[in-house]
Amino acid sequence: MTHTDAEPGAPVALAIAENSAAALVSGDDTVVLAWPDALAEIDRLERDVGPRWIWWSKDTARHLVEAGIRPARCWDLGAVHRLVNGGWRSGPAEIWASLHDLDPGDIPQRSPEDLFSQLEARGDPDDPVGADGHLRPEWVDGEWAQTAARVARWAELALELHRRQLDRVSAIVDRPATRATALSESAAELLCAELEVDGLPFDRMTGETIVAGFVGPRPRTADEAAAQLARRDEEVLQHLPPGATFDLRSPDQVKSLLRRVGIEVPDTRAWRLEKLVDAHPIVAPLLAWRRAERILTTFGYDWIDTHVGADGRLRGAWSGSDGAAGRMTATAGLHNMPAELRPAIAAEPGHVFVRADLGQIEPRILAAVSGDPKLAAATHDDDMYAPVARQLGVEREIAKVAVLGAMYGQTTGTGAQALARLEREYPIAMGYLRDADAAAQGGHDLRTYGGRLVRTGSTNTTDMSERDARSRAAARGRYGRNAMVQGAAAEFFKTWAVLMRARANRLDARVVLCLHDELLVHVPAEAGRDAAATLDACLQEAAHRWAPIDRRGHRPVRFVSDTSVISQWSQAKDAG
DNA sequence: CCCATGACGAG
DNA sequence: AGCTCGTCATGGGT
Numbered sequence: 257m258t259h260t261d262a263e264p265g266a267p268v269a270l271a272i273a274e275n276s277a278a279a280l281v282s283g284d285d286t287v288v289l290a291w292p293d294a295l296a297e298i299d300r301l302e303r304d305v306g307p308r309w310i311w312w313s314k315d316t317a318r319h320l321v322e323a324g325i326r327p328a329r330c331w332d333l334g335a336v337h338r339l340v341n342g343g344w345r346s347g348p349a350e351i352w353a354s355l356h357d358l359d360p361g362d363i364p365q366r367s368p369e370d371l372f373s374q375l376e377a378r379g380d381p382d383d384p385v386g387a388d389g390h391l392r393p394e395w396v397d398g399e400w401a402q403t404a405a406r407v408a409r410w411a412e413l414a415l416e417l418h419r420r421q422l423d424r425v426s427a428i429v430d431r432p433a434t435r436a437t438a439l440s441e442s443a444a445e446l447l448c449a450e451l452e453v454d455g456l457p458f459d460r461m462t463g464e465t466i467v468a469g470f471v472g473p474r475p476r477t478a479d480e481a482a483a484q485l486a487r488r489d490e491e492v493l494q495h496l497p498p499g500a501t502f503d504l505r506s507p508d509q510v511k512s513l514l515r516r517v518g519i520e521v522p523d524t525r526a527w528r529l530e531k532l533v534d535a536h537p538i539v540a541p542l543l544a545w546r547r548a549e550r551i552l553t554t555f556g557y558d559w560i561d562t563h564v565g566a567d568g569r570l571r572g573a574w575s576g577s578d579g580a581a582g583r584m585t586a587t588a589g590l591h592n593m594p595a596e597l598r599p600a601i602a603a604e605p606g607h608v609f610v611r612a613d614l615g616q617i618e619p620r621i622l623a624a625v626s627g628d629p630k631l632a633a634a635t636h637d638d639d640m641y642a643p644v645a646r647q648l649g650v651e652r653e654i655a656k657v658a659v660l661g662a663m664y665g666q667t668t669g670t671g672a673q674a675l676a677r678l679e680r681e682y683p684i685a686m687g688y689l690r691d692a693d694a695a696a697q698g699g700h701d702l703r704t705y706g707g708r709l710v711r712t713g714s715t716n717t718t719d720m721s722e723r724d725a726r727s728r729a730a731a732r733g734r735y736g737r738n739a740m741v742q743g744a745a746a747e748f749f750k751t752w753a754v755l756m757r758a759r760a761n762r763l764d765a766r767v768v769l770c771l772h773d774e775l776l777v778h779v780p781a782e783a784g785r786d787a788a789a790t791l792d793a794c795l796q797e798a799a800h801r802w803a804p805i806d807r808r809g810h811r812p813v814r815f816v817s818d819t820s821v822i823s824q825w826s827q828a829k830d831a832g
Numbered sequence: 833c834c835c836a837t838g839a840c841g842a843g
Numbered sequence: 844a845g846c847t848c849g850t851c852a853t854g855g856g857t
Contacts, residue, residue, distance in 0.1 A: 505853070586849085735847095
């Protein structure tokens with residue numbers, strides 16, 4: 257077999273045509289192996305050599321993870337494309353177009369009639385590139401997987417594009433961390449494949465009991481379900497004159513309902529109604545109805561049936577970065593599960609969770625990326641708002657609101673006066689935010705500390721009123737401000753997460769949930785303490801990469817986490 | 833059937 | 844304070 261002379265970390269491109277073949281390409285050497293026999297060779301290479309696997313997307317990674325192979329190093333062309341170019345789209349056609357300086361707007365779409373019409377109009381099926389220089393959509397959609405030679409070509413293209421991406425990354429000279437970010441973003445995408453395959457331990461009995469507490473027992477017939485609905489509607493409607501019928505699911509009708517009882521509101525959002533619970537006895541039941549309705553429609557029995565497998569794992573689709581600031585995303589409600597349902601996220605028998613969340617991550621990140629020494633000094637406190645408050649000569653709460661307001665572009669409220677002092681005491685950090693705001697308002701794209709492109713996209717304001725145009729620009733400014741901090745925080749979080757992923761294998765531990773500033777790790781009970789220590793060590797390593805210790809043995813920016821060993825996700829820091 | 837909007841959960 | 848995301852609902856369009 258070939259590739260035996262490869263060095264650790266040497267690029268080996270991999271393409272896998274599901275259930276048929278896998279191609280491995282390194283340098284001039286191309287091998288195609290039958291699937292699943294190819295797994296043995298991939299596994300051997302991973303053990304003996306440890307190459308950097310180059311692939312188009314997480315799809316390839318999933319094939320390995322499903323087979324029990326957990327690679328150490330990879331380069332994900334899609335993930336790096338999103339990093340360098342911003343935005344959501346990162347399919348092969350977009351990657352190809354970008355690296356050949358072609359307009360992504362010209363990427364050919366496969367029109368419906370092509371599905372039925374003559375083959376000859378579509379060009380040579382062995383040639384991935386069309387006359388316009390773009391990847392042919394038919395090739396991208398599946399032709400690449402139809403013969404061994406084409407699978408090999410697909411992997412060869414990946415290897416070639418990897419070289420081009422490396423050049424692009426090197427060209428981003430004002431963001432020297434970009435290369436490191438490309439690696440951690442690739443690893444984060446691989447972690448996403450593992451999160452999809454592994455799933456999150458979910459105790460179905462507990463989950464169904466919690467749901468029942470909101471909406472009653474699981475209805476056995478359609479009539480029973482309808483009766484339950486009617487009963488819950490009646491809890492609200494009984495406060496109206498008899499005969500009044502309003503559909504509580506329609507915000508417009510709820511507005512009419514409230515008008516009937518003398519309450520006039522521009523919208524019926526919960527935070528607005530909560531102020532009006534004393535205005536009429538119908539408001540409190542209405543809010544309770546909304547909470548139950550959310551459980552019923554989004555996190556009820558259907559949700560459990562759809563997303564929890566027979567193995568007691570809750571599964572969704574994961575993405576390593578969204579199209580804005582680059583945070584991880586997940587479907588199946590994994591990122592917005594109501595707190596009441598968290599007891600259902602339970603470690604399996606003989607296992608525990610190690611849970612940790614980063615403390616005050618965004619202001620600490622701001623101190624790091626802006627290089628403000630005074631703000632950095634404040635991060636040495638466990639609660640960095642305390643020293644900031646002393647510096648400003650205000651209450652802690654005021655200081656906190658002011659710092660958050662500066663990062664998020666707050667325009668009103670009590671933070672406003674402290675903002676002026678913030679500008680004076682921390683001019684470098686505040687200047688960093690102001691620059692981001694101004695650039696975004698001017699429609700200039702930004703790059704985070706880790707090198708992610710943040711598109712601000714100047715919208716057409718010609719047929720807008722002056723007021724609308726100004727408020728639009730202000731919103732873009734806030735977006736830019738926020739994205740620079742939130743984006744860098746996301747990069748830092750992913751660095752932490754993928755370090756833990758790498759170290760966790762030794763303990764049979766698995767990262768099972770990533771939640772923006774929080775990690776949940778599932779681990780055999782006897783290794784719980786060890787895993788917790790490892791998680792903290794990974795944070796220190798991530799911190800070292802972002803804020804290296806200086807000549808005097810001094811770490812400029814300190815990062816902190818709250819770590820606990822628990823058996824249910826609900827046992828957070830206060831309880832556990 | 834697609835799309836915009838409201839509403840709401842999480843961070 | 845503000846920003847993201849995904850999800851479900853209605854109600855307007857095609």
